[in-house]
Amino acid sequence: xxxxxxGFFAPLTRFDRFIPQDFTPLPVEQRHLTLLYLxxxxxxxxxxxxxxxxxxxxxxxxxxxLQAFPSESxxxxxxxxxxxxxxxxxxxLRDRLSQLFPNCEERYGTFRPHVSIAHTRKKASIDLYExxxxxxxxxxxxxxxxxxxxxxxxxxxxxxxxxxxxxxxx
Numbered sequence: 001x002x003x004x005x006x007g008f009f010a011p012l013t014r015f016d017r018f019i020p021q022d023f024t025p026l027p028v029e030q031r032h033l034t035l036l037y038l039x040x041x042x043x044x045x046x047x048x049x050x051x052x053x054x055x056x057x058x059x060x061x062x063x064x065x066l067q068a069f070p071s072e073s074x075x076x077x078x079x080x081x082x083x084x085x086x087x088x089x090x091x092x093l094r095d096r097l098s099q100l101f102p103n104c105e106e107r108y109g110t111f112r113p114h115v116s117i118a119h120t121r122k123k124a125s126i127d128l129y130e131x132x133x134x135x136x137x138x139x140x141x142x143x144x145x146x147x148x149x150x151x152x153x154x155x156x157x158x159x160x161x162x163x164x165x166x167x168x169x170x
Contacts, residue, residue: 002157004041004164006051006097007034008148010115015066015080018139020131023078023118030161032154033115035090036097036104044153048165050100051153056093058169059148061086066139068132069114074124075132079114080144087113093151 011028019025041047062083068075082090090113098104122128152166 001040002155004038004044004047004153004155005034006036006038006101006151007032007154008151009163010061010063010080010146010148012063012080012115012117012144012146014142014144015063015078015117015139018066018135018142019078019118020135022122022128022131023120023135025118026116030159031115031117032161033090033113034154035094035113035151036101038101038104038153044155044164047101047153051151051165052167054096054100054151054167056096056151056169059086059089059093060145061089061148062143062145063115064143065141066117066136067114068136069112069116072129072132072136075128076119077116078118078132078135079116081114083143 010031010033012031013028016025038047063080064083065081066078067081069077069079094111149169150166151169152163155162155164
């Protein structure tokens with residue numbers, strides 16, 4: 001089934017050199033940040049119309065270091081995380097979007113902005129835990145900035161993310 005969310009593509013590449021052997025890099029063109037998870041939509045066209053009413057300035061975001069997601073003890077993903085200042089910008093934008101789409105709940109409980117860089121199918125183990133800690137520690141000082149100039153309604157199906165419609169940020 002296709003699910004939908006509001007977010008933007010984030011083609012971060014500087015963290016790739018820290019991806020350990022047990023992880024597979026996500027294709028750069030699939031890397032994105034989810035601001036608001038919408039789930040199944042009966043009418044994506046109507047959602048695009050609502051999204052087009054958003055007026056927001058471009059965002060300059062900085063990402064620093066990798067973290068394990070959903071947790072260090074059960075790492076399925078390694079993700080680049082925004083700095084505190086960038087997190088605050090994203091939270092403000094997400095709050096504005098939540099007003100437009102009030103019936104959306106955070107899929108994982110708490111909004112933790114990140115861009116997934118790599119994933120693993122390996123079961124949680126002490127070896128995997130140690131591998132992840134090494135990658136996290138090694139990447140701690142690496143940073144990468146992006147300019148977000150488009151906000152998109154995106155669809156996800158079978159691991160493939162596509163933009164349904166986008167608005168330009170000014």
